[in-house]
Amino acid sequence: MNTSPDSTTTSETAVSPSLPALPLPAQESERSRFQAADLCVLLETYLPGDEIREVYRAYLFGAEMHQGQQRHSGEPYICHPLAVTRILADLHMDYKCLMAALLHDVIEDTDIGKHHLAQLFDEEIAELVDGVSKLTQIDFRTRAEAQAANFRKMMLAMTRDIRVILIKLADRLHNMRTLGVMPPEKRRRISRETLEIYAPIANRLGINHIRLQLEELGFSHYWPWRWLVLDQAMQRIHRKHQEVMGQVEIAIRRRLQQEEINGEVISRELHLYSIYNKMSQHGKTFTDLAEICAVRIVVHSIDACYRVLGQVHNLYKPVPGRFKDYIAIPKSNGYQSLHTVLIGPQGISIEVQIRSIEMHRIADAGIVSHWLYKSNNTNHHNIHTLAKDWLQNLIDFQNQTPDSQDFLDDVKIDLFPDEVYVFTPKGEILVLPKGATIVDFAYAIHSDVGNTCVGGRIDRHLAPLRTPLHSGQTVEIITAPSGTPNAAWLNFVVTGKARANIRTYLKNLQQYEAEALGRRLVAAELATLKLSLDQLDSELVAAYVVQSGLATLAQVFVEVGLGNRVALLVARGLINQTLTPVTTTTPAATTAPPLTHLAITGTEGVVVNFARCCRPIPGDPIVGLFHPGTGIVVHRAKCHNLGDYQTQHGRWCEVEWAAVPEIEFATDVRIEVGDRRGVLAVIAAAIAGQGANIEDVRIHSQDGTTSTLDFRLNVRDRGHLARIMRRLRQIPSVVRIARLSR
Known part of the structure; x- marks a missing residue:
């Protein structure tokens, strides 16, 4: 029997023949009848008959409550809960989770309340349904505020029962599969929410097969033309390398047979959204990507994984620095595998994953492996432990973040997929986002x-x-x-x-505490100058307060205590050492107009200079260094010259860019080009076309075939510089381009 949700051929009975005849809802549609029959056939493979009857009872009630309601596609609404339940049944979820999935829109879209639902079924099912129901009784000022509040409610319910988010993920997956009937603007909004929230949650819980579907569907609906162009490019690549990949598979299988290692070798396609992310995050074109082809090797044990790694490295040369051991150090969602990149035939880069059968199951199902594979396997328990740790973090966010929008932002940040693995002094490993x-x-x-x-x-x-x-x-x-x-x-x-x-901490910091802290910090800085607050000239203090834009000296101390002003700078301002108006010395524009506002915040009352060694521009991470008699010198955070000052904590100043200044900043760019007539003119025209001025250029010939051009450009910010560099990379003569930091 065809058991897909869209099956159009099945028996006339609504349930499996092995079950007693059950009543059908009034005016049940043909489509929902087929879906219900297929669902019951699937449930027979892992649930007892009495539990299947309960699931069917929930279906009957849901069909009755949604009677007359239709989806945008025109099909009866009950078809959606049936499809959601089918997704969860494929994961072998328990019968109460399936019942809640069938009823998941009843509270939100009908007159049935949570209390009534608990009476008809039980409290556990009512809690699950309520967890995925939106807050419809509250009026929100904006859509973003409503989204944040509903998300917070759902995540709080998830911390009590993980099945809440599993139902929501299945609900979102079916909605994404049928999103084509929605208006373009709504498709983009839902797709963006899917890519920013729900796909990362699926990844955080290790449910890989749901994550991949959400990402591909979200990508295709949010950027349909980009998806289409990448899809066509990938199809061309697969046709081009199909024969080579076949040779690689055969070579690896033969090597495994020679070493008497039982394993499965599978060529796999890299997903379009993953490729798109690599391109957008690293500023690469499709042709720049090295790893387009991929192979997965599944063996029976951890020992075999490492043996296979040695064999494939012996068979093809590995790319240095591209090996990752996620078996010894699993990812935060429990994912385990060996990753390496090989140089295959014809110089093709091949991404290889090596894992055991159990690792492969967990990589695909994650936390759902508890229901999908009934066993006492240690790895399944580890996955649940990791999930519980994450849920505990969510509870901490809930307690510490009263604002729903802030909570949503915190969770989004916490869902970053890339990770770094660092050690404590005792040798313990901590996994943190990139x-x-x-x-x-x-x-x-x-x-x-x-x-x-x-x-x-x-x-x-x-x-x-x-x-x-x-x-x-x-x-x-x-x-x-x-x-x-x-x-x-x-x-x-x-x-x-x-x-x-x-x-x-900042929100709970009382005004008097902030003032007292700021007073102590300023007093400590004055002490280094052999002064105290009592010795300050009242006229100088009054002048400084006026210049600061605040009403009283107490408010200045509050700003220092809250971290909005630097104690060192306030102390020197109070004694008139740096009371002159703020200026910025920028190497970019000798003809720049006088500044009317700050380029850097956190430096009020101090002369600001931009370091010539690294030439920071708006958008760069920056650090300020205080130099007596000179003021604040702003460096890029990764400037090599900062190393000498790491031990001089008192000279560090936390600074940040204010709104983009109405001036231009100088930055140095090195371009390596092939020697050909007129190339300098072509590059200069391209730079001018992007609205940038060339302050200086120096030419260094190399081997007669290439030359190095060092440009000093005046740009507005990092975005402006990025556009210039992208345009220059399109010039055929340009071999390499990079920003300089001397």
């Missing part, structure tokens, strides 16, 4: 460690708190009883836990 900093690491250890963090060491060397971490590093946190979170940390932390804790 881009995580020392502060994120501190909060990952414990909230109190993050709140009292004042510094950190990476591989025994002092480093700024905003330093991004990389896999393999050992991180040590320096704490102090007087340490407190800084508002500027919100500009660089990436984990939801860190953001939630910092915001909670």
Whole structure:
């Protein structure tokens, strides 16, 4: 029998012949009759008869409640809950989860309430249905506010019962499969929400086959033309390399047979959304991507995985630096596999995954493996432990973040797929999102460690708190009883836990506490100048307060206590050492008009200079260094010249870009080109076409076939520079282009 949800051929009975005849809902549609019959046939493979009858009872009730309602496609509404339930039945979910799936829109779309549903069925099913129901009784000012509140409600229900989110994922998957009937604007909105929230949740829970479908469907509806172009390009690549990949499969199978290793070798297609992300995140074109072809090898044991790795590396040369061992160090969702990249025949790069049968099952099903594969396997328990840890984080977010929009933002951040693996001084491994900093690491250890963090060491060397971490590093946190979170940390932390804790601290900080803290910090800086607050000239203090734009000196202290102003700069401003109006010395524009507003915030009352060694531009992560008599010198956060100042904590200033200044900034770009007549003119015209000025250019000939051109360009920000570099890469003579940092 065809058991697909869209099957059009089945018996006339609504349920399996092995069950007693059950009543049909009034005016039941042919389509829902077929779907219900197919569902019952599937349920017979793993549920007892009495539980199937309960599922069917829920179907009858749902069909009656949704009688007369239709979807946008014109089909009876009950077809949607049936399709959602079929998705969950394929995962072998328990019968109460299936009943809740059949009833999941009853509270939201009919007059039946949660209490009534609990009386008809039971409290557990009513709680599941309520967990996926939207808040329809509350009027929200905006769609975003409603989305955030409904998401918060659903996630809170999920922390009590993981089946809530499984029902919601199945619901979203079927909606995405039938999204074509919606207007374009609504398709894009739903697709964006799917890509930003639901696909990452499926990934976080390890449910790979649902994640991939959500991503592909979301991508195809949100960017239909991009999806079509990539799909056509991938089809051409597969036709071109089909024969070569066949040879690779045969070669690997033969090698496994020679080594007496039982395993399955499968060529697989890389998913379009994954390819698109690589292109957009790394600024590459489709032709720049090395790994288009992929092979998966599934064997019977962990030992065989490592043996196979050695054999494929012996068979084809591996690409250095592309090996990842997710067996020894699993991903945060429990995923385990060996990843490597090989140079195959004709120089084709081939991505290879090697895993055991159990790893393959878990990679596909994740937390659902508990229901799909009934066993006491240790890996299944590990997956549930990881899921519980994540749910505990969500509970912490709930408690610390009263605002629903902030909570949604925190969860989105926490769903980042890329990870880094770093060590504590005791050798324990912490998994953090890509881009995580020392502060994120501190909060990952414990909230109190993050709140009292004042510094950190990476591989025994002092480093700024905003330093991004990389896999393999050992991180040590320096704490102090007087340490407190800084508002500027919100500009660089990436984990939801860190953001939630910092915001909670700042929001709970009372006005008098902030003033007292700011007063102590300013007094400490004055003490280094052998002065005290009592010795300050009242006229200078009054002048500084007026210049700061605040009403009283107490408010200045509050700003310092909240982290909005730098104590060092306030102290020097109070004694008139840097009371001159703020200026910015920029190497970009000797003809730039006088500034009327700040390019950098957090530096009020101080001369600001931009370092010539790294030439920061708006959009760059930046760090300020205070130089007596010079003011603040702003560097890019990764500037090589910052190393000498890592031990001089008092000279560091947390600074950030304000609104984009109405001036241009100089930056240096190196372009390697093939020697041909007129190439300099072509490049200059391309730069001018992007609205940028060339301040200087230097030409260095190399081997007679290539030349290096060093340009100093005046640009508005990083986005402007990126557009220029993309345009230059389109010139055939350009071999390589990079931004310089001397």
